[in-house]
Amino acid sequence: MQLYGALILSVTLSAACGLRCYTCIYSDPKSCIDTITCPVGFDRCVTFKVNALNVTKGCLPSEYCGAPVTCCKGDLCNSAIPTGPSAIVLLVSSAILKFLF
Numbered sequence: 001m002q003l004y005g006a007l008i009l010s011v012t013l014s015a016a017c018g019l020r021c022y023t024c025i026y027s028d029p030k031s032c033i034d035t036i037t038c039p040v041g042f043d044r045c046v047t048f049k050v051n052a053l054n055v056t057k058g059c060l061p062s063e064y065c066g067a068p069v070t071c072c073k074g075d076l077c078n079s080a081i082p083t084g085p086s087a088i089v090l091l092v093s094s095a096i097l098k099f100l101f
Contacts, residue, residue: 020075021045023058032057035076044071045078 019042024032038045038059046060047070057078065071072078 019043019045019059021057021059022076022078025056032079044073045076046071047078 019038020035021038022032022045023034023036026032032055036059041061042059044060044062044065046056046058046065048056048068049070050056050068060069060071062071062073070078
């Protein structure tokens with residue numbers, strides 16, 4: 001039960017502080033390590049690929065999501081590998097599923 005409380009607390013705190021996304025305009029997608037806090041109304045992290053070499057990352061309102069723009073919801077979800085709160089949630093949910101099934 002305490003695990004559920006910790007999970008709810010972490011999700012609530014991340015929502016209260018505003019959405020954070022990776023941001024960059026680089027040719028190398030792995031070099032996108034800068035983060036920003038999205039302004040009000042920008043509720044999705046976005047990755048826009050022009051081709052295999054040109055990638056743009058940042059924040060967008062959900063109504064602009066669709067091909068060729070890839071959107072996701074959650075702090076720092078537009079990275080190449082899971083980090084921060086998204087990695088913790090992934091690990092916790094995996095542990096819960098392992099104990100239940």
